[in-house]
Amino acid sequence: MYEQVAAHGRADYNDMRAMLERGGFVRLESRRDSAHVLFRRGPEMISVPLSKPVNVSYIERVIDIVEEGSYIAEPHDEGSALEERDDPIRALARLYEGTSADADRAVRAGLPSITWGHLVQVGYTPQELAAIVGCSEEAIARKHDRREVLDVAEGDRTMRLVRITGDAIAAFGDPAKAVRWMRKPNRALSGERPIDAVVTEHGLSLVRRAVGVVAYGGVA
Template identity: 35%
Template sequence: MSETMVGPAELEQAGQMLGGRKVLKHLPATELEAHDLVRRGLPAEALGHLVDALIILKRPEQLEAALGVSIRTFQRRKTDSRPLDPDQSGRAWQFARILARATEVFGSQEAAERWLEMPALALDRRRPIDLLSTHEGLTLVETLLTRLDYGVYT
């Protein structure tokens, strides 16, 4: 399995963080199904569900870093029935996926959120949450999580 492959349990956990079947109607079982879901646009309610489920990452600047959506936009989207656009959907999905992966590695969502906020030596003392805004940064965070999961000292 390559470092960027996502397992079914991780896909399910990411989907649950976004509201599960109640909000998404269908939990993706494959990365292609996740792609299709994001491309169609996640329901705006999914973003609210994700934010409400956070334990530590509650400050506006943390949410903006994690989701790439300003608090003002988030507040507007909470009452909007239109789906998120593919970019917003992608950012929400990727954050949910990274949080699911980190939760698996660290044993709890609280520990995962704390890790996302802490500078990491392997990331040149940058906080993982700050790297989630680009594909390259996301890949670095995924790779680090895989290394930590396999016990590779970083």
């Protein structure tokens, strides 16, 4: 199947990932002379042809996503599969549950800008994201609306927030509590807020240590 899609399908990896993250993705279909991605748009099903030459390794990655089940939803079913796909916690978990090497590869490949949307859904404000990423709110909104891929600097800072937020959610057991903790001045950080500290590598390591204290039953 991989070889068939590689020979006849047409897509760019970043384009494909942007389409997947945009929502409504149902499945990838490979036929003898074509390859298409199926999306749901309201009550309709839309078939999108792959648009640029691709290689086998790229298609393997796409099919891996499909076979994991995170984005699969049968056309007649509006149930749990779609809810899982739209869950921002699940979407972020796909990033923060990997290893540091996985995170680094994802940043260098280009994080999808919809990651910012997931962080806002979890509880952060656009102003907070802009301060962490180092750009204006307008730039964030524009890039998110166009479904552009983040550059390495933007992705690196975004990934720091994603991973520490994942750790905090695991420690507190609740996204709202985790975000509140990120916003509060912290004695372990000399009174600095965790959300402000994560803009540097040193600050991130201190925040991780503080989250670790919480995870093991302490107060930080």
